[in-house]
Amino acid sequence: MNKPVFKKVTVIGVGLLGGSIGLALKAADERIAVTGVGRRKSSLDRAMDAGVIDEATLSTAEGVAGSDMVVLATPLGAYECHLSVIRDSLDRRAVVTDVGSTKSVSVRLAEAILGAGGPFVGSHPMAGSERRGVQFARADLFIGATCIITPTTNTRPAALRKTERFWKMLGAQTVGMTPASHDRAVARVSHLPHILAAMIVAIQRNAELGLAGRGFLDTTRIASGDPEMWREIILTNRRPLLTAIDAADEQLMRIRDLVETGDARGIERYLASAKKRRDKLLARQLKQW
Amino acid sequence: MNKPVFKKVTVIGVGLLGGSIGLALKAADERIAVTGVGRRKSSLDRAMDAGVIDEATLSTAEGVAGSDMVVLATPLGAYECHLSVIRDSLDRRAVVTDVGSTKSVSVRLAEAILGAGGPFVGSHPMAGSERRGVQFARADLFIGATCIITPTTNTRPAALRKTERFWKMLGAQTVGMTPASHDRAVARVSHLPHILAAMIVAIQRNAELGLAGRGFLDTTRIASGDPEMWREIILTNRRPLLTAIDAADEQLMRIRDLVETGDARGIERYLASAKKRRDKLLARQLKQW
Numbered sequence: 001m002n003k004p005v006f007k008k009v010t011v012i013g014v015g016l017l018g019g020s021i022g023l024a025l026k027a028a029d030e031r032i033a034v035t036g037v038g039r040r041k042s043s044l045d046r047a048m049d050a051g052v053i054d055e056a057t058l059s060t061a062e063g064v065a066g067s068d069m070v071v072l073a074t075p076l077g078a079y080e081c082h083l084s085v086i087r088d089s090l091d092r093r094a095v096v097t098d099v100g101s102t103k104s105v106s107v108r109l110a111e112a113i114l115g116a117g118g119p120f121v122g123s124h125p126m127a128g129s130e131r132r133g134v135q136f137a138r139a140d141l142f143i144g145a146t147c148i149i150t151p152t153t154n155t156r157p158a159a160l161r162k163t164e165r166f167w168k169m170l171g172a173q174t175v176g177m178t179p180a181s182h183d184r185a186v187a188r189v190s191h192l193p194h195i196l197a198a199m200i201v202a203i204q205r206n207a208e209l210g211l212a213g214r215g216f217l218d219t220t221r222i223a224s225g226d227p228e229m230w231r232e233i234i235l236t237n238r239r240p241l242l243t244a245i246d247a248a249d250e251q252l253m254r255i256r257d258l259v260e261t262g263d264a265r266g267i268e269r270y271l272a273s274a275k276k277r278r279d280k281l282l283a284r285q286l287k288q289w
Numbered sequence: 290m291n292k293p294v295f296k297k298v299t300v301i302g303v304g305l306l307g308g309s310i311g312l313a314l315k316a317a318d319e320r321i322a323v324t325g326v327g328r329r330k331s332s333l334d335r336a337m338d339a340g341v342i343d344e345a346t347l348s349t350a351e352g353v354a355g356s357d358m359v360v361l362a363t364p365l366g367a368y369e370c371h372l373s374v375i376r377d378s379l380d381r382r383a384v385v386t387d388v389g390s391t392k393s394v395s396v397r398l399a400e401a402i403l404g405a406g407g408p409f410v411g412s413h414p415m416a417g418s419e420r421r422g423v424q425f426a427r428a429d430l431f432i433g434a435t436c437i438i439t440p441t442t443n444t445r446p447a448a449l450r451k452t453e454r455f456w457k458m459l460g461a462q463t464v465g466m467t468p469a470s471h472d473r474a475v476a477r478v479s480h481l482p483h484i485l486a487a488m489i490v491a492i493q494r495n496a497e498l499g500l501a502g503r504g505f506l507d508t509t510r511i512a513s514g515d516p517e518m519w520r521e522i523i524l525t526n527r528r529p530l531l532t533a534i535d536a537a538d539e540q541l542m543r544i545r546d547l548v549e550t551g552d553a554r555g556i557e558r559y560l561a562s563a564k565k566r567r568d569k570l571l572a573r574q575l576k577q578w
Contacts (some may be wrong), residue, residue, distance in 0.1 A: 033390040126502040185497040193489050198563035199540045208474040215511045219482045222504045223567050227560035234484045245545045251488045256534045271516035274487035278512050
């Protein structure tokens, strides 16, 4: 076996995503030492017991020392503090990335603290779960998933290549986008569906919820996601999300018209077109997974 | 073993639902003879080969003769024709029900043709799939599912009891509602989510659809349903659906306000309340299934 690409990887925040990164790294190359940084000793102990990380520490400075690759996997609110410590403790050749669901705010923050042209390259693996915590971590979480990498004009090519290699090692396919175009795309493909799923639940009457079938539960699965995490995602992507909401409202009014006028052909065409697109997407994604 | 409750059951339309009724009946009591009525010999042959029905015929009159229970499982557009034949061929003590997703129109039609106080009792089993055809039929499709039964003031108590017994035998839990209140409830709990799922697909740009993760595919699963069938559901439930769409629009504008003003507390409260309701619903439904 050839030399490992990464000797030591540090994951800051060992929850579902951080834990899955640990498991996936060790599945890809068992020689990689994975260090977990956390806020609570109890959760780090659980991560150690589950074999998700090899080393645990409450100190970010200690955790990132000697690391080739540092992955921020905490809520965005904790970035500033971790990035400041990272700036003073990071090895010269190390790269820093993250898993945040919105990128404009986090990339701007990271470049401000670590320096433009510094070690930071933003990432967003399109994988996850409505469940929270290291107990749901899975070694195959990223296999076949798309990971969006969001370099800026400042990004060092070597850091970008290293970040791409990192995600590919975990089984993901990487796609490059600017932070702004990433945020516009995920507002439509991820954040809007989340809001609509919550809305579908909110609209129901208690007495009628018992009528909900499996279709209802599937449609609303993502509404069981962590409200605190999603609050942050929404708040850091307000403008693109408002645009997506307005587009949704326009579509809803278009459907309303079709229903009100009883336009059989228009209704069927609308549904058939959605079905065709989704069936095609499903076939394509299933091939990747 | 005691006397079978039903000796002969006739299913008109042997697709996913009709086929699943056949399988579930035979699983419940193998002495029940299941007759399938269809439009095409090829699909009836497939149903016979799959062991979904015991007898097959292209003639509705022949199919319902001697039957204790007749289940209409065709698109609504075929009801009038079948009901007219049923009227002239049905045994005196037989009961007729259906599986239609909207009830005001179908119950009115059935009572007009078979007579108010006649053999008809409307049903709507809340089970199904986005897939179509007898090859997806499952003996356990109705187990733990809710079946809404929609008697009117004309309905004979004996026919109602027989219909309830029928669905319970297939594993469903029965709930009684008037046709109108059924239609209002399913507009919110089933038809609106369907429309929104199609809308979520429609709103995406082709270039960005590749970013869709498992969450997206779950949220939009029902958008892969049969467009023709859903066109009929929508067209026969326009008024309740318009009310549901208006309620959705109101909610969407409420969420838009929260996002526009950056109301962190309001956003989290909205998401947390949806999560709580869905988690509770999921726990309850899982217990039933």
